[in-house]
Amino acid sequence: MTPRAASASLPPWLGHALRTQRGPVPWHSVVRGALAAGPLLCAGMVAGRVSVGVVAALGAMLAGINDRPGSQRVAVRRIGVPALAGAGGLAFGAYVGASAGGAPVLPLLFALLGLFAGAFSAVGPVASSSGTQLLVAAAIGAGMPLPEPGWQRALFFLAGAGWLILLRLVLPSPSPSSSPGKGWTGAGPRGGRPAMPPYRLDRLDGERAAVSAVYEAVAALLDSAGTSRSTSCRAALTAALDQAQDALSGPRLRRHAGSAAERRLHAQYLAALPLGEAATALAWAGEPLPERVGEGPRRLAAAVRDSVPCGPLPAPARSGAGLRALDDALLHAAEAFDSGTAKPPHGPRRGPVDVLRAAAGPGGREYGVRVALCFGASAAVAQALHHPHWYWLPATAVFLVKPDLGPLASRVLCRALGTVLGAVLFAGLAALLPRPAGLVAVVAVCGALIPVATRHFAAQTAVVTVLVLALVMVGGEPQASWGRIGETLLACGIVLLVGHLPWPVQRGGRVQDRLSAARESAQAYLRHVLSGAGDGGPAGADHRAARWALRREAYRTLAEARAAIDLAAAELPTLARHSAGSEEVAATLERLVDTTTACAVHVDDTGRLPRRHAERLDALLAELTAVA
Structure with a gap:
């Protein structure tokens, strides 16, 4: 029996004590x-x-x-x-x-x-x-x-x-350059790969690695479409986007922070948002994709990592709404990599009222x-x-x-x-x-x-x-x-x-807080997507930007809720029982947000909501009401 299997056979609280982070x-x-x-x-x-x-x-x-x-x-x-x-x-x-x-x-x-x-x-x-x-x-x-x-x-x-x-x-930490990803063909702006030293001192190494990891996660999600790995790969994409968002939204450390390198990284991060949306919709459809579909995001990941132009990108077949959205996102990313201009992305900011609400x-x-x-x-x-x-x-x-x-x-x-x-x-x-x-x-x-x-x-x-x-x-x-x-x-x-004392306040409050935030974010995202259906044409740039921000918040709060639930589940039974049923609520919310993302891609493509998607939304909303 492997150590991991032995740990899984133990009670959750003891198995957690034996678990070690790797890397x-x-x-x-x-x-x-x-x-x-x-x-x-x-x-x-x-x-x-x-x-x-x-x-x-x-x-x-x-x-x-x-x-x-x-x-x-x-x-x-x-x-x-x-x-x-x-x-x-x-x-x-x-x-x-x-x-x-x-x-x-x-x-x-x-x-x-x-x-x-x-x-x-x-x-x-x-x-x-x-x-x-x-x-x-x-x-x-x-x-x-x-x-x-x-x-x-x-x-x-x-x-x-x-x-x-x-x-x-x-x-500054030297960051490895030239770590080719799967599918890299060495195509630079003139067909060749520029010579790079094995390591470079880069004050944006953390930001660059975080953005590159997003494109790698997009490629992994596309590879997993139609397999049992798609759910975990979608969660990995959420984690990568969270880390990149945090890396780019912290305090600026230099007087002239709006350098060309920083502007380029901001543009590359923003270009990953429609790619992540399209990849999530394709994974939701549950149909396997050709291997070459993930090659474009991997080339973009290598370009971010090595700080070089992305070069030519392979185009997927435009045979469905999801693949058309992916192709459009790749074209948008290529333009963003070339121009390197974008407004700096900001994560969800909490004002004093939000802080007091969370504390109270x-x-x-x-x-x-x-x-x-x-x-x-x-x-x-x-x-x-x-x-x-x-x-x-x-x-x-x-x-x-x-x-x-x-x-x-x-x-x-x-x-x-x-x-x-x-x-x-x-x-x-x-x-x-x-x-x-x-x-x-x-x-x-x-x-x-x-x-x-x-x-x-x-x-x-x-x-x-x-x-x-x-x-x-x-x-x-x-x-x-x-x-x-x-x-x-x-x-x-x-x-x-x-x-283990009886409490004068609600048990499992941390989990309930996280679930409530995830529910509110998911519903706000759904309302925004449905507001664009029936307009008869693709959504405008401002509508899509707002949608991507709401999607980010929905997946981020879901990840926080899932982490709190996993932690509560590994407590002793007398404590873990206070969070019973929260796993089903989180799973339903995740399916709802995934379905909403698939709806957004179809609304962009046709201006209307397909009947299959509407029925799926209705079923998930009813299920959410039942498990809440």
Whole structure:
């Protein structure tokens, strides 16, 4: 039996704990991690301000957890916003700890802060990371003995995170060029393929890779038409479009951001939207397509990846509405690749009202109450035990209660195993390595390992445990491996208990929030498509652009709902039952959005809605009403 088959035969919560993300080693993140926390700690020691080096290294460590592969503009937001929240939490904790460190009011203040941060975390991934850093830094600021006042700690923490961001900006990742895709014939603008170096330093490497992946996903979806793989390939196309949209819609990093290269990438992304629409309609039809149909998108993917003209593109037969839409989309893409002009695409933007609605919704309320109880209760228990490192307990509880890291039982198990492994490993290293040079080396090595360890929560916990214990020891405190194990196991018990308590708010609120958003987006997309039927001609450019934006939002919210449902399904049965039936709703919504896309292609082609499609829409709407 293969490891994957063995994992599938286990209970969902245990199988999830054994699952590991796969992929190439992010070597450039590894290099940045090695140059972040360790050198900062060393600089603080050389300057005679060890505590400053420890705080800066903490900022770099937490920033390193958020340093994932992707475009630079996304990295700035993904690292910088949580770092700002962490700096605020560190200052808050320092002042609260100084004024109410041993008073009963401290757990109450922590609970209120946890309620706010937990509810805000429901807004999105960056908000979730920000809420986590806010609470972890608040616990550290309140309990870690440091001579600097709160505002200085916040500045040094920000300096550590800023150092990692600077490394992310000045050390661009070399991106592989000339990685030919299937069907590449080497045809350039003059019939030959331009010579390219094996690697190039490209400050748009993340954006270029994301857009190229969209065209590859379109080609894979066309290849899968008429097979059982079409559903998973359509989901992969949605994920690729989401990543490209995020990569291109982040903050601009250069003064003259409207460069020709950026404008070209924006145009290439926009040109992929009608291609994705046509490919989805063809996959929905369920009829196999000739192999050459996917060759055009693959040539476009190679052109984006190598930053060269796309050259001649093979035209599919125009024997049906879907193939005609694909041919038109390929012609449009060829023109866009040549002209390189387009308005920058923007993803769905949330205003203050949307943020407040998400935080105050069922998912925000449920998670906020859960975090408040865990954070406040762990602080109260830690203070009652009079442990010198009492702040470890609430900080650990914050990570354990975080649903982004997996189902509750899975993350508790991984956290316990990772902490035991890391603590035992550090105890051995502390006994063998010279001080403080050996501990600084441990911090640097752990910083380099974090980007790889993030693939599994237990591995990440082990690496972070070693790094934190090394920082504590460099700061002048005694070796604390066994205390770290005890605090973690106690936090695991608190989070497990709170996670299974009867709730004053709706269970499964996170799933219901995501499903409600997906339903609203799907219905808005359907209404827009139907509004163009019966006009007797193809839709105008503005109507199609609005339709593509609505289609993107519909598939994006569906992907978020599906992720929340999969996570809930892997919980223990007492928790998983609260999301029963959500899988059927999501599946019906996916079929509805796919059918709507097929309708849009036919409306563009004939100006009317075919009877078969109308009947299918009616059946799906009735099914959605029945399962809701």
